[in-house]
Amino acid sequence: MPSKRIEILKNILLDLHHGSSPESVQERFNQHFSGVSALEISMMEHELMSSDTGITFEDIMSLCNVHANLFKGAVADVAVADVDQEGHPVYVFKQENLALRSALLRVRRILSNLSDPENMTIWDQLVKGLRHQTKLLAQFDQHYTRKEELFFPIMERYGHDAPPKVMWGVDDDIRDLFYVFQTKLDTLANKADLLSVTTAFETFANEFEEMIFKEESILLMILLETFTQDDWLAIADKSDQYGYAIIKPTQRWQPERQSFVEADAPTSMIDKEQSGQDESGQITTLETENGTFTISFAPKKNKEVGDRHTPQAFGNGYLSVEQANLILNHLPMEITFVNKDDVFQYYNDYVPTEEMIFKRNPSQIGRHVELCHPPRVLEKVKKVLTLLKTGKKDKVTMWFKSDKRDLFVHITYAAVRNAAGEFEGVLEYVQEIQDFRAIDTDFNRDV
Known part of the structure; x- marks a missing residue:
């Protein structure tokens, strides 16, 4: 351009x-x-x-x-095959927006009916319907989270780092506006409370509708001009882990893909006997209609994979790589490691993604840790990293109560240092401790 x-x-x-x-x-x-x-x-x-x-x-x-x-009205459309097929991430994304927009209109209609004096006899039924539609509308958070966790990492790899950062910040502002509306709705008791509920809803709805435009007219256009079919396949494969808003794909998107290599074709375009390829893989001579050519060719060797099953010296004993991996995945906590360059390098598989307290996915590996967090918490993240890097603290702990899942979560950020005391990274481990807090005896006699 x-x-x-x-x-x-x-x-x-x-x-x-x-x-x-x-x-x-x-x-x-x-x-x-x-x-x-x-x-x-x-x-x-x-x-x-x-x-x-x-x-x-x-x-x-x-x-x-x-x-x-x-x-508005000036962004050029991008024509890409498959995006209108059932199950394609773009198709699903747009269908969600249609469903969310419909829920938005139904909430607005019910609020209007509640303000009509003639409907006072059905007030309770209308409020019940309002709460139901609001519950459906609340699923926009899954729509946003899927966008942030699956679309944004790929955008950043292609160099589009500004739009994700800006959009994630606006997403969080919209979440806050919805929370204000939801809180006021929870205390709606009579017509006197209706004005504040309606005002809070319209403030949220205005920003929410603007985001739908930004998603479909700007964000998706960037993605369609940038992403490959493999990118979309990877997104489709991981989308179930984050859930959907109101609608779900009714079938899996499977594009038609043409293989250009016959099943019985030789591994090289030139047959070894015809090309003079020796055992090392180097081609020495090649007979063609235009004469004989000498070609030097050293094929790239596949990177050797270490033995994952042979025990080797490991700390105070012996473990194989496979055993170490199994142990990490069986620890009753979610573990994340960010290396000394602030790059997200590892997380364990203690539970499936959909059950994680802090959802992780393979597309996050290799990202700068700041890009893995919403803009609203970046300053806290930077502060924790600075405290651990500088040695002012070896650990930083925090906790919170999740009413949505009835969990009490404890988080530890620990500085990882080598034998010489040099900083190597940060280990985060997250535990659900509700069960521990409920313990009221010294010994479990059922064991």
Whole structure:
């Protein structure tokens, strides 16, 4: 894409950030752009956040809706095969948005009916219906979480790091707005409480509907221009772990894929006997219609896999790699290791992903730890890492009560240091301790 377009787009956004009216900015935008690629928007946001313009992530997040309005009707569509097929992640994502939008409209309609004096005789039934629709609407959190945990890591690998960071921050703001609405709804007792409930809902709904536009007109366009079919297959394969909002895929998406290698074809395009390939795999001579050519070819050897089953010296005894892996997976806690370069390197499989307190998936491996957390907790994460790296603390502990799953969770962040005392990384272990807190005897006589 021409860098000139990126520069013009960036300057327009800079003027907006520095106080120009949305109307004047829109006029300039329309002069230069009859259509804009979602990739250009991603590049522009990256330029703004990484240059010396003084524009911060928080600035972009605060004007996110203004940005989105600027691009409405101008973002170019991307045509990609398969996305309208049942089960494709894009198809599922859009169907969820349709279902969520429908739930949003039903909540709005019920709130309107509650305000009608003629409906006072059916107040209880309407409130019951309102709570049911709100419960359905609350499933948007699974939609957002799947987006954040499966879409964003792949985007970052392709260099699109600004949009995920901004969108995750807005997602969390929307979650907060929904919590305010839900809290007010829980205390709805009579018509006097209705105004505050309706106001809280409309504040949430406005931001929620804006996010649907951003997802479908900007985010998905970036993904469709960037992701490969293998990326979408990986997302489809892991989506069940995070759940869906209101709807579920009724069938698995399986694209038609053409194999270009016949089952009985030789491993090389050139048969060994014809090519003069020796035992080392090097081709020395090749007879063709145009003469004889000497070719030097050293095939890349597969990386050898170590023996996973032979015990070897391991701490104060002997373990095989396989045994060590099994032990880590049987420890009654979720373990995560972030190395000294702040890269997420390992997590164990104590329980299936859908049962994890903090859900992990293989796509997170290799990501910078800051990208694995919502923007709202980044400062806490950085503070913990600094305390452990500098040696001010060897451990940092915290705990919380999860009312949603009736769990009491204890978390420990421990500095990992080698024999010389050098920092090698951070070990996080997460335990559900509700059962421990319930213990009231010294000995389990059933054992």
